[in-house]
Structure formats: structure tokens, C-alpha cells
Amino acid sequence: MGKVTGSRGSYAKTAERRRDIAQAVLDLVVEKGHRAVVTADVAKRAGLSEPGVLYHFASKDELLLAALQHFDDVELTALPEGESILRARERAVAGVERTNIVRLHTAMSGEASDPTHPAHEYFKQRWRRSNKLMADSIRQLQADGAVGPDVDADSASRLIHATWEGLQNQWLAEPGFDIGAELEKAIVALLGYPVEHVVGSPPAGRSRAR
Amino acid sequence: MGKVTGSRGSYAKTAERRRDIAQAVLDLVVEKGHRAVVTADVAKRAGLSEPGVLYHFASKDELLLAALQHFDDVELTALPEGESILRARERAVAGVERTNIVRLHTAMSGEASDPTHPAHEYFKQRWRRSNKLMADSIRQLQADGAVGPDVDADSASRLIHATWEGLQNQWLAEPGFDIGAELEKAIVALLGYPVEHVVGSPPAGRSRAR
DNA sequence: CACAAAAACTAGTAGCGATTCAGGATTGAA
DNA sequence: TTCAATCCTGAATCGCTACTAGTTTTTGTG
Secondary structure (H helix, E strand, C coil): CCCCCCCCCCCCCHHHHHHHHHHHHHHHHHHHCHHHCCHHHHHHHHCCCHHHHHHHCCCHHHHHHHHHHHHHHHHHHCCCCCCCHHHHHHHHHHCHHHHHHHHHHHHHHHHCCCCCCCCHHHHHHHHHHHHHHHHHHHHHHHHCCCCCCCCCHHHHHHHHHHHHHHHHHHHHHCCCCCHHHHHHHHHHHHHCCCCCCCCCCCCCCCCCCC | CCCCCCCCCCCCCHHHHHHHHHHHHHHHHHHHCHHHCCHHHHHHHHCCCHHHHHHHCCCHHHHHHHHHHHHHHHHHHCCCCCCCHHHHHHHHHHCHHHHHHHHHHHHHHHHCCCCCCCCHHHHHHHHHHHHHHHHHHHHHHHHCCCCCCCCCHHHHHHHHHHHHHHHHHHHHHCCCCCHHHHHHHHHHHHHCCCCCCCCCCCCCCCCCCC
16 A cells, blocks of 8 residues: 655755764774674764664664674775776675774674575675676687687586685685685686686675775 | 693483474574574574573574584485485475575675684685595596596685585575576586586585495 | 482563653744 | 754663573493
8 A cells, every 4th residue: 555645754964974884884894893792882982872763774783784794895995996896895704894894794694694684785796796797708818819608607607606705705714825826726716818808796795896 | 821620511312402403493494494494493492491402502603503504414315316416406495495494595695705704614614625526526627538638626616616606696686597507508618528426515515424 | 219409491580672652842933 | 053864872771691490311330
């Protein structure tokens, strides 16, 4: 049933408020790790009461999801033009201050596989989008003759992303190997091509057409 | 100070009790998903009071860890002799009733990358063990001439495991592709060898020398 | 066997933290 | 200006983990 009356839509400053809150969550995640984040702290940092925060995001899970999405946004817009996204990934994981974000990403991706989880759709879309992006890129390389025509672009894309995600997990458990170098090795093996311009989306930063 | 007196060690039935509890947790995880598991239910199912459960496992995280380890045990011992472990993995993931275990595994592997998390050591050892296992297997294949000498066994092992873990995540978010077939493709690309006997450890089942 | 001492357990409860409720303040379209 | 929709707050509520203090069971020892 459509709403007969009412429904005026969000007020002007609401979008900004939501961004502030998401930023507050992100800050706290980076500082303390997502398990130590409590809604009270989020509220304090965002300059809002606790129910005030929950008015904008219905649950804590949605708060964490908002942080992840917010990170996607700021990360992507901050990417230096011309820098290979592959390299950007390496950078993204190397920074200690981002470790906690990757942790959150990994943990949530486990939780979110439950279709009732608020972040379910997010992760699903995320995989789709980045798989498609990279698959297209591979097809382009094939058209250019840089990659053989026998390579299944969709499958290769899937495998490259899987490798990336898995490497992250290993790296979290025990750092001390060059995650970028390993990934590149996998790409070369899968495509038979020393890639420098295969694009996709970083672990905690989805591609976005601003 | 060493214990001058005292310290009699666990009683006879304690190991069994702990197994019962771990089994109870595992059952509940399979039934409801790990997020819906509460210690009260665990206690009820194990036929014990709540503090009684917490006497054996200090926290809920340890309970979940116990479930994971318990699954490793029963899974590994139940593996039909002669069946390729690669195939076993495929089977393991395909079963719907195991989905919740994989979820738990993934989520926890995110949480556990924090060194203070109870499961930190578990996951670290797990990667090490299975990496070593598969690397040795690859070296064996190289000795047999089935795999070229230019392949870096350690790196390949790392990448295969990473791929496996990543494929699982994708599969959880959106099933509907042949996870075993994809993995095999990756293995072939990385080793240049149609492997049937490369061994490692399944996603939620570590190798154990009973 | 008895009996101390450690281990295994129970009832009760403290207390943290997410969520809800019942309003109050603010915004903006008419 | 008016007034409904939106946004936000203080004060509970409630589910859940984990602790405290004391009780029963097990088991080595004489």
C-alpha cells in the first residue's frame, strides 16, 4: 500500500549526520577493533544520544556495515589517479591502521552470508560488481591479445578475487609475507600475463562510479 | 612458584564432558547459526548448568572455538579412506547443514586475527600446518617429476589455500557455482598439473595426527 | 574403608550493552 | 504561521555473559 499522506523525506542535514555517524564508527573500529566498539562510544563521538544514533541505523550491525561502506567511499575517492589498483590494494593492506578494517570485513563477510543479515546484500553485490569489473578487464586484455582466448574470464576473475581474499586472511593470522607479490604470482599463473592493469575492487573498498 | 602440593589433574570423565559440551555447541551452531547460540542453550543441551559449562570453557568464544575443533576431529576421523581430500572438501562445503559451520569459521577467522582472541593461536597453527602439509605434497610431486621444479612449493601451497578460503566466501555470499571445479582450475594453473592427490586440510577441518 | 583435598558443579546475581518507549524539539512545505 | 513529519532525548527494559560463594562428587592416600 502506498503511503496516502505523510512521507516528506529526509531533512537537509540528515545525509551529513549519517556520514558523521559512519565516520565515528569507522574511527572507533580503526582505533579499538570492531569488537570493542560500543554504541555508547559511537554516540559520544558523533555528538548524539544513543537512541539518536539508532534512529539512523537500526542496529549495531548496520552501524558496522555503514562504516565499511563509508570506508569504501573515502578510500576510492582518495585513490591517486593513475596508480594501479593492484598496487593500491597492496598499500591498503600493508598499513597497520587498516588491519582492523580488514578484520571487520572478514568477520562480517562470514556473518553476512546469512540472508537475514543486514549486510547480506552488500556483500553479494560487492562480489558481483568486482567480479564483473575484473572479468570485463580480462576480456579487454584478450581482445588486445595480451591474454590467450582460452582463458575463461569469469572464472579467472572469480579465482583472482578468491585468492586475494584468502591471502588477506592468511596475512591477518600471520603477516610476514609479501601479499602483493603473492597475488601477482597467482594472476600470472591464471592469465599467463604479467598484469599491471587488471582492475577490480580492493578488499574493503568497492569500486564506485562516483 | 610451582605447586608444592595439590594439582591432581582432571578427573576421568572430564574429557568426555568437554566433548559433550563441544558437541552441543556444534549442534546448536548447525541448527541455528553461531550468532543465535547462547550459553544457556548449550548448558541445557549438554545437561549442565550455565556456570558448569563455563567452568570447562572460560568464555563463549572458547566454546565456539571448541565447536570448530570438535568438528575438525569428527570430520577427519570420518573421512573415508582412499577418498581424495580434495573431493572431501567439495563434499564438505556442498552440504547445507555445514553452511553454518563455514560461516562460523569465516567469521571467527576475522575475529581471531586479533592476538588477544582465544582462537588466535588455533588459526595461526591451522594455516601453518595445512600450508606445510600441502607444500610437502607438492615437493613430493616435484620429486616424482609430475610438477615442474620451477614451481615454488610454499608459495603455491599458500595460494591454493588462499583460493580455497576465498572461494568459500564467495560461495557463501552467492552459491551456484561448482566450487570444487573452480579450485581444481586454480590448482592446475598454479602447478601445471591435473592434481588428484594434493592433500591439505579442509576449511573447517584441520589435519590431525590422532 | 574413611577422609581430606582437589575438581566439578549449582543457584543466584551483577552488570554491561543493545534496543525500545514515551514523549519533546526541530524542520520545512503549504 | 501552522502543523505534520522528522529527528532526537532521558529513562527504562531486557537478553546475555560471566562472576561469586557455596555444595556435591571424585579420587588419591593412609
